[in-house]
Amino acid sequence: xxxxxxxxxxxxxxxxxxxxxxxxxxxxxxxxxxxxxxxxxxxxxxxxxxxxxxxxxxxxxxxxxxxxxxxxxxxxxxxxxxxxxxxxxxxxxxxxxxxxxxxxxxxxxxxxxxxxxxxxxxxxxxxxxxxxxxxxxxxxxxxxxxxxxxxxxxxxxxxxxxxxxxxxxxxxxxxxxxxxxxxxxxxxxxxxxxxxxxxxxxxxxxxxxxxxxxxxxxxxxxxxxxxxxxxx
Numbered sequence: 001x002x003x004x005x006x007x008x009x010x011x012x013x014x015x016x017x018x019x020x021x022x023x024x025x026x027x028x029x030x031x032x033x034x035x036x037x038x039x040x041x042x043x044x045x046x047x048x049x050x051x052x053x054x055x056x057x058x059x060x061x062x063x064x065x066x067x068x069x070x071x072x073x074x075x076x077x078x079x080x081x082x083x084x085x086x087x088x089x090x091x092x093x094x095x096x097x098x099x100x101x102x103x104x105x106x107x108x109x110x111x112x113x114x115x116x117x118x119x120x121x122x123x124x125x126x127x128x129x130x131x132x133x134x135x136x137x138x139x140x141x142x143x144x145x146x147x148x149x150x151x152x153x154x155x156x157x158x159x160x161x162x163x164x165x166x167x168x169x170x171x172x173x174x175x176x177x178x179x180x181x182x183x184x185x186x187x188x189x190x191x192x193x194x195x196x197x198x199x200x201x202x203x204x205x206x207x208x209x210x211x212x213x214x215x216x217x218x219x220x221x222x223x224x225x226x227x228x229x230x231x232x
Contacts, residue, residue, distance in 0.1 A: 150208025
C-alpha cells in the first residue's frame with residue numbers, strides 16, 4: 001500500500017514566492033544605493049531617454065500625468081480596495097475584510113518607512129515635466145498598485161471558481177499591465193528612477209503574497225472554513 005503523499009502547508013507557494021521577491025528587492029536596493037555602476041548607468045540611461053521623449057511629446061506626457069494623477073493614483077487603488085472591504089463587511093465576512101484592510105495599512109507603513117530610511121534623491125531636471133515630494137525609493141505608486149492588485153486577486157480567487165480559466169488569466173494579465181503602466185508613467189514623468197519602480201512593484205507583490213500566505217496558514221490553524229465558491 002502506497003504511503004500517502006504529504007500535503008504542503010497552506011500558503012507555502014505564496015510564502016516562497018514572497019520571500020524570493022523580497023530578497024530580489026533587497027538586492028536591488030543594495031545595488032542601487034551602493035551604487036553598482038552598471039545599474040546606475042541603466043537608471044541614468046532610461047531616465048534621460050524617457051525625459052527627452054517626454055519633452056518632445058507633450059501630448060503623451062499630458063496623458064501620462066492624467067494616468068498617474070487619477071487613473072493609477074495610489075488613492076484610486078486604495079479606494080477600490082476600500083469598496084471591496086466594505087462589501088465584505090456588509091456580507092458578514094469581517095475577518096478577511098479586516099485582514100485585507102490591515103495588509104494595505106502595513107504596506108503603507110513599510111513604504112513610508114523605507115522612503116525615510118533609504119532617503120534616495122529623485123531625478124533632477126532643468127526642464128521638469130512633473131514634480132513629486134519626499135524620497136524616491138520605493139515608488140509609492142508602483143508599490144501600492146502591486147499590493148492592491150495582489151490582494152484583490154487573492155480575494156477573488158478565494159471566492160470564485162476562476163482559477164485556471166480565461167477570466168482568471170485575464171485578471172492576472174490586467175494586473176500586470178496596470179503595475180507596469182504605473183511604473184512607466186513615473187519614469188516617463190521624470191519623478192522616479194527605473195529601480196525605484198521595480199523595487200516598489202517587487203515589495204508590493206511580496207507583501208500581498210505574504211499576507212495571503214499568512215491568512216491561509218491562520219485559516220488552517222484556526223479551523224476556519226473557506227468561503228463558499230460561487231459559480232458564475
